[in-house]
Amino acid sequence: MALNVIILAAGKGTRMRSTTAKVLHTVAGQSLIEHVLQTAYALNPTQLLVVHGNDAREIKEQCAAYPIEWVLQAEQCGTGHAVQQALPKIKAADNSQVLILYADVPLLSSNTLSGLQGQLAEADLALLTMQVNDPTGYGRIVRDADSSVQAIIEERDADSATQQIKEVNTGIMVARLGALREGLALLNNDNAQAEFYLTDCVAAIKQQAKKITAISCPAEEAQGVNSRAQLAMVEVHYQTRQRQQLLDSGISMSDPATVYLQGEINIEADVSIGPCVELIGPLSIAAGTHIASHTVISNSRIGQNTKIHSFCHIEDATIGDRCELGPYARIRPQTELASDVKIGNFVETKKASIASGTKVNHLSYVGDAQIGVNTNIGAGTICCNYDGANKHQTIIGDNVFIGSDTQLVAPVEIENGATIAAGSTITKKVPADSLALSRAKQMIINAWQRPKKSK
Ligand code: UD1
Ligand code: CA
Numbered sequence: 001m002a003l004n005v006i007i008l009a010a011g012k013g014t015r016m017r018s019t020t021a022k023v024l025h026t027v028a029g030q031s032l033i034e035h036v037l038q039t040a041y042a043l044n045p046t047q048l049l050v051v052h053g054n055d056a057r058e059i060k061e062q063c064a065a066y067p068i069e070w071v072l073q074a075e076q077c078g079t080g081h082a083v084q085q086a087l088p089k090i091k092a093a094d095n096s097q098v099l100i101l102y103a104d105v106p107l108l109s110s111n112t113l114s115g116l117q118g119q120l121a122e123a124d125l126a127l128l129t130m131q132v133n134d135p136t137g138y139g140r141i142v143r144d145a146d147s148s149v150q151a152i153i154e155e156r157d158a159d160s161a162t163q164q165i166k167e168v169n170t171g172i173m174v175a176r177l178g179a180l181r182e183g184l185a186l187l188n189n190d191n192a193q194a195e196f197y198l199t200d201c202v203a204a205i206k207q208q209a210k211k212i213t214a215i216s217c218p219a220e221e222a223q224g225v226n227s228r229a230q231l232a233m234v235e236v237h238y239q240t241r242q243r244q245q246l247l248d249s250g251i252s253m254s255d256p257a258t259v260y261l262q263g264e265i266n267i268e269a270d271v272s273i274g275p276c277v278e279l280i281g282p283l284s285i286a287a288g289t290h291i292a293s294h295t296v297i298s299n300s301r302i303g304q305n306t307k308i309h310s311f312c313h314i315e316d317a318t319i320g321d322r323c324e325l326g327p328y329a330r331i332r333p334q335t336e337l338a339s340d341v342k343i344g345n346f347v348e349t350k351k352a353s354i355a356s357g358t359k360v361n362h363l364s365y366v367g368d369a370q371i372g373v374n375t376n377i378g379a380g381t382i383c384c385n386y387d388g389a390n391k392h393q394t395i396i397g398d399n400v401f402i403g404s405d406t407q408l409v410a411p412v413e414i415e416n417g418a419t420i421a422a423g424s425t426i427t428k429k430v431p432a433d434s435l436a437l438s439r440a441k442q443m444i445i446n447a448w449q450r451p452k453k454s455k
Contacts, residue, residue, distance in 0.1 A: 002096040003117065004177070005045040006086045007036055009103035010053040010073040015227045021059055022225065023103040027235050028242075029262040029280070032225060033059065035106035037066050042110040043099070043117075047090055050103070051082045078195025079171070080187045087181060094178030100198065102171045104225045107237055112217045116174050124179035124210040125202065127152075128172040130219045137226075138168035139199045141214065149212045152199035156192035169199060170222035179210050274310070286321070295326070303339065317349075320356065338373075355398070367391075368410060372398035378422060380405040397432070 013022025023033040033050075040048055049069045052059060053076060060070065071086045083100060090098065097120055099113065112128070119126030127149060129141050139152040140162050152169045153162050175183070183201030191197060206212055220237040223230065242261045243253065250269030253259050259273055263281025272290045273279075279291075280298035288305040291297070297314040303321035308314070312326040316333035323341045325331065331343065332350035341354050344361035352366045355373040360366055362379035368391050369383050375396055383394045384407050392410035396402070400414050403422030414420065418430045421437030430436040 001120075002046045002092050003043055003099060004047040004090045004092055004096060005040045005043070005049070005099045005101060006083060007033070007040065007048070007050045007101045007103050008079060008082045009033055009056075009059065010051050010076055010082050011104070012053065012076065013104070013226075016225075016231075017228070021056070024058060024062055025225065025231055027106055027231070027238050031062055032106045033063060033103040034066075036101055036103050036108075037063065037068075039108055039110050039113065040099075040101060041066070043113060045099070046092065046096075049086045049089055051086050078189065078193070079198035080184060080196035080200060083180070083198055084184050084187075084196065087177075087184060090177060092177055094176065094181075096177050097174055098177050098180050099174045100172065102224060105171060105222055106225070107221050107223060107234060107241075108170075108172065108217070109221060112221060113172070113174075116172070116215060119213045119215060120174060120176065122211065123213040125173060125175040125183070125205050125212045127202065127212070127214040128170045128222065129167050129214045129216045130170055130222045131166055131216060132168055132219050133166065135163070135166050135168045139171075139197075140165040141167040141169060143167075149202060149214050150206060151203040152197075154191065154193070154197060154199060167216070170217065171198075171224065172222065173198075175201075175205075179205050179208070182208055268304075292327070300331075332367075366394075369394040369396065371396040372400065372416065374398060375400040375402070377402050378404035378406065382407050384409045 009023050016022050016025065024031045027035060047069060049071050051071045051073050053073060069089060071089060073082045073085045097117060116126050116128050137155060139154045140158055141149060142151045142153055142162060144150045155163065183205040186204040187196045187200050189196050202212055223234050223237060225231045225234055239261060243256045243259055246267060247253065251267050252272045255275035258276045260278045265279055265281040266284040268287040270287045271285050274291060274293035276294045277291055278296040282299055283297060285302045286304040289302055291308045292310040294310050295308055295312045300314050300317045302319045305321055306319055306323045309326035312329045314331040317331045317335040319337045320339035320341065322339055323337050325343045326345060328345045329343045330348040332348065334351040335349040336353040338356040340356045342359040342361060343349065346363045347360050348365050350367040352369045354371045357374040358371050360377040364377055364381040365383055367383050368385040375398065381402050385391050394408045394410045395413040397414060397416035399417050401419045403420055405423045406420050407425045409425065409427045412426055414430045415432035417433040419435045420426060420430065421435065424436060424438040426436060426438065
C-alpha cells in the first residue's frame, strides 16, 4: 500500500530563543529534522513532503541530500492549515496512506510508525498517543464510554475536566488520503488560537462515520522539542537508548550515564568503556579493546584487544590490534597504526603510518612520516615536517633506534637498522646499519665558578 509522508516544519520555534531555526538544532550532532527524515525514509515512502515557512533557506541547504518535495506555508495558520497546503501535491489513490510527522519530534522509531500504519487495516485514521504525568501543553485524547477516540481537545480549548486527561496527542497520525481530505475540508479556526487545527480532523472524520483508532508509545519516544530544556531532555533520551543498545550487545561501561555517543557506532562484544568517554561515528571498535576515561574518539577504526588509556584524543585514524595508546596521546587525522604499536604519553601523530611492533613512548611529534617495524623512537623526537611553506616526509625503516631529543629535518630518510645518537639533528639520509650523531663535542672546564650577584 502506497505511503506518503508529510513532515510539518513551518512553525517559528519562538520558545527556543535562537537565531537558528528550531528544526536545525541538534540531538547527538544531527539536526532534529534529519532525525525525522531518516526515520521517514526507512518506511520507503512514495512521496515525502516537508511543509516549511518563509525563510527556510538554511533548512533546505542542510537537507539538500534528501529527495524532498518542499511545500511553502507562507503564513502559520495552524497544523491543519499546514497539511492543507501539502495534500493537493500528493498524487495517489484515495485509499493510500498519509503519515503526518512533526520535524520537532525526532526520536520516534520506524517500528512504532509501522505499527501505527498497521492500524489502517481496520481504520481510516490512526493516532499515536502517549501517557504523561504532566499533560501541560498537549492536546488531550477524549474517548467515549466504549473507550473509542472521539476527539482531540487542545489545552487552551479544554474545560477543567478534560485538562485532567493524561493520554495526550503526540501529533503523529496516519490516515487514508480520502478520509484526511474530507476531514481537512471541514476544519474551521473557531478556537482559542484562531488556528486550523489538524487535531480537529479527528472529530470531523468521526462525524463522517469513519473509524478512528489509537495506539500509544513510550513518552520518551514522542517527546517534542519546543524549548532548550526539552531539547536537552530529548538528548538524554537519545543517549540512554543508544547506550542501552550497546550494553545489550555485550559492551561494558563503568559509568554509562557519562558516555556520550553520536553518529554510526559499531562496537563488538567485550569492549569496555570507562567514564566520561565521547565516541563520535562513524566508528568501529573490535572485540576486547578497552577505552579508559576522558577519551574522545571520532571517525576511526580501532582493532582488537587494544588499550586506550585515559585522556586520549583520536580523530580520523586507523588503529590496529593489540596497540597501546596514551595516557594523553593525540592521534590526528590520517594516522595509521598497524598491530602492536605503542604510542605513549604526550605524543602527537598526524599523517603517520607506523608499522607493527614500533614504539613512540614519550613526548614526540610524528607528522608526515612513515615508520617501519620494531623501531624505537626515543623521548622528545620531533619530525620537523614544515619549512614554513611546505610539508615534507620523514621515512624511517625497520629496526631503527632513534635516541631521545632527536630532530629529523624532513625530507629525510633513516634506513633499516640505523641508530641515531640522542640529541642529534638529522638533515641527511642515514644509511642502513650505521650510527649517526650530530651533537657538539662535550667540553669540561674544571672548578667552574658561577657568576655572583653584584651588590
Ligand atoms: C500540537 C498538537 C497537539 C499535540 C502537540 C504534540 C495541534 C493543533 N496540536 O500542538 O495536540 O499534543 O502538537 O507536540 O496540532 N506547524 C506548521 N505550521 C503551522 C503550525 C505548526 O508547520 O502553522 C508545525 C510546527 O513546525 C511543528 C508542528 O507543526 O513541527 C507542531 O506545531 P506546534 O505549534 O509545536 O504544535 P503544538 O502547540 O505543540
Ligand atoms: Ca510542538
